[in-house]
Amino acid sequence: MNFDWERLADRVFRCRLPFLDVTIGLVWGPGGALLIDTGTTLAEARAIGEDVDALTGTAVSRVLLTHHDFDHVLGVSAFTGAAVYCAPPVQQTMTRRRDEVRAEAVRYGADPSAVDEAMAAWRTPDRLVWSADIDLGDRAVAVRHPGRGHTDHDLIGVVTGAERTVVFCGDLVEESGDPVIDAHSDPAAWPATLDRVLELGGPDAVYVPGHGAAVDAAFVRRQQRWLVER
Numbered sequence: 475m476n477f478d479w480e481r482l483a484d485r486v487f488r489c490r491l492p493f494l495d496v497t498i499g500l501v502w503g504p505g506g507a508l509l510i511d512t513g514t515t516l517a518e519a520r521a522i523g524e525d526v527d528a529l530t531g532t533a534v535s536r537v538l539l540t541h542h543d544f545d546h547v548l549g550v551s552a553f554t555g556a557a558v559y560c561a562p563p564v565q566q567t568m569t570r571r572r573d574e575v576r577a578e579a580v581r582y583g584a585d586p587s588a589v590d591e592a593m594a595a596w597r598t599p600d601r602l603v604w605s606a607d608i609d610l611g612d613r614a615v616a617v618r619h620p621g622r623g624h625t626d627h628d629l630i631g632v633v634t635g636a637e638r639t640v641v642f643c644g645d646l647v648e649e650s651g652d653p654v655i656d657a658h659s660d661p662a663a664w665p666a667t668l669d670r671v672l673e674l675g676g677p678d679a680v681y682v683p684g685h686g687a688a689v690d691a692a693f694v695r696r697q698q699r700w701l702v703e704r
């Protein structure tokens with residue numbers, strides 16, 4: 475294995491990439507393997523793909539990109555056989571704000587030539603969606619936009635069919651640091667968006683942040699309070 479994979483439920487896993495501690499989610503069933511977010515470089519993404527093959531016995535067939543930040547999307551083109559789901563603004567960012575994406579990736583320490591390679595390989599995602607139901611056979615993933623928050627287009631993946639519900643939250647929830655509020659964020663709307671996340675996942679779900687350790691509903695409530703009171 476190239477990375478350490480954490481089991482969240484039966485056939486629901488994730489790893490935390492060494493670069494920026496980004497969560498990569500993985501869910502599989504007889505209907506295929508879904509990857510959630512892809513890392514920054516094609517080399518990182520290829521290493522993820524090797525691990526997926528070893529863990530699941532199959533290649534990644536679908537990819538969900540939670541939002542437009544470079545560390546979540548740039549690896550996507552390594553998964554040539556997969557259908558890619560993301561919100562329409564991700565495609566807009568990658569076509570209209572490429573210089574900004576590149577500059578941000580380099581500022582965070584990504585190798586400029588690896589970033590250029592990944593950006594040159596970008597192709598329009600197959601499914602530009604705000605909502606989708608992905609059927610993997612005995613695992614279902616409800617892709618939803620619970621509202622504005624870290625960006626104006628964050629998507630979450632609510633996984634059911636295993637012994638517990640697992641919610642991949644993207645950067646709407648962060649554990650290893652405070653939530654990142656930048657020019658694309660809507661801090662006023664974010665708390666209500668977390669209400670919707672908690673509604674979709676329920677009180678007993680595992681909530682998986684974009685960065686950091688998996689948490690419970692009580693942690694998400696605390697982060698919501700932090701956003702209100704900050």
Ligand SMILES: [Zn+2]
Binds near residue numbers: 543546684
């Ligand atoms: Zn992130």
